[in-house]
Structure formats: structure tokens, C-alpha cells
Amino acid sequence: MIISFPFYTFLVTVLLLLFALSKHNNSIIYLQCIAVLNALLLWNAAYLINQLYHLYKLAAMFPNTGKSSYTVGWFDVKLGTQILIPFIFLGKRNFYNKWLTLILLLVLWFDMIRTLLREGVESISVQNLSVSSIEDLIKILNFICAFIAVYALLWLLKKLPFYKSES
Numbered sequence: 001m002i003i004s005f006p007f008y009t010f011l012v013t014v015l016l017l018l019f020a021l022s023k024h025n026n027s028i029i030y031l032q033c034i035a036v037l038n039a040l041l042l043w044n045a046a047y048l049i050n051q052l053y054h055l056y057k058l059a060a061m062f063p064n065t066g067k068s069s070y071t072v073g074w075f076d077v078k079l080g081t082q083i084l085i086p087f088i089f090l091g092k093r094n095f096y097n098k099w100l101t102l103i104l105l106l107v108l109w110f111d112m113i114r115t116l117l118r119e120g121v122e123s124i125s126v127q128n129l130s131v132s133s134i135e136d137l138i139k140i141l142n143f144i145c146a147f148i149a150v151y152a153l154l155w156l157l158k159k160l161p162f163y164k165s166e167s
Contacts, residue, residue: 005044005082007143009108012037012101019098031161035095036151041086041104043146048083081107095154096161 012034019030085104089095154160 005108008037008041008044009105012105013109016098016101016105028162031096031098032151032154034098034101035154035160036147038086038089038095038097038101039150039154040146041089045083045086048079052079078107078110093159095159 015030015034015037019027019034022030081104085100088100089097094100151160
């Protein structure tokens, strides 16, 4: 997995805040970074689809003898959103669509907001963001390389936001 959802939510939240607070000249940089992060989510969506496929194959190995009823819950809606919205970003000029990004952010932040409203600030635990091992450092370098590669690809395909005003 190239990018994890907690990492994505943190980066995109910061970038959207910087975009909202910036002047017009600097806002293009933030939109380009959001476009690259949204494009990186396609790898994560493919990873989730692969995991669900293997889970289905595992479940098919065990015969279902009893009656089973399944109700769709919040986890299913969240997982479906995490899989479908990155493919919506593939549409023309949707990589930097602030509204789709905001919808995905709200879905991803919903659990924390719900816990915050129910139990208060004390209940929220923040994961340690320190780099504790060489594997963490390799993951960060892997993300930076993927970010640069996707930025270059979007630049070559002329899908970055600054091409909007030129074409």
C-alpha cells in the first residue's frame, strides 16, 4: 500500500486549509499536491479490491450450511467510498476536485468526529508519528518516490490544475 488513509487525511486536510488561507498565486501548488494525493489513492483502491477478492475466495472455501443474513453497516459504506471515489477522480479534471476530496475526507474523519462528540477530547488517541525503524523510513521514501512519479505522470498527461487556465 503506497499511502495509508490516516496519512492521506492528515496531508489533504492540511493542504485544503492552506489552499483556503492562501493567495491565488500559491493556491495552484496546493491543488497540484491534492491532485497527486488523489491519484495515489487509485493504488490504495486497487489494493482494497485485491484484499476483498482474496477474502471472498477464502469465504468460498468454507461451505455455508446455515441461513445467513447480512446487513450493510457503516464499515461497508466507508469501504465502498474508499474504493469508489478514487475511480471518480479519474474523470476529466476530477483529480483536483475539492468537493470530491472533501466528501472523502468527511467519510474518513467521521469515526473520529463521532467519537469526539460522544466521549469528548480525552477519548481521541493520536498515533505516534515518529520514525522508529528503518521500515518506516523506507515507507516514507517509497511515498516520496511515488508522489514524484505520479506528479510527473500527471504533468505529462496535462492533468494538473495549472493546465486548466491555459487550455
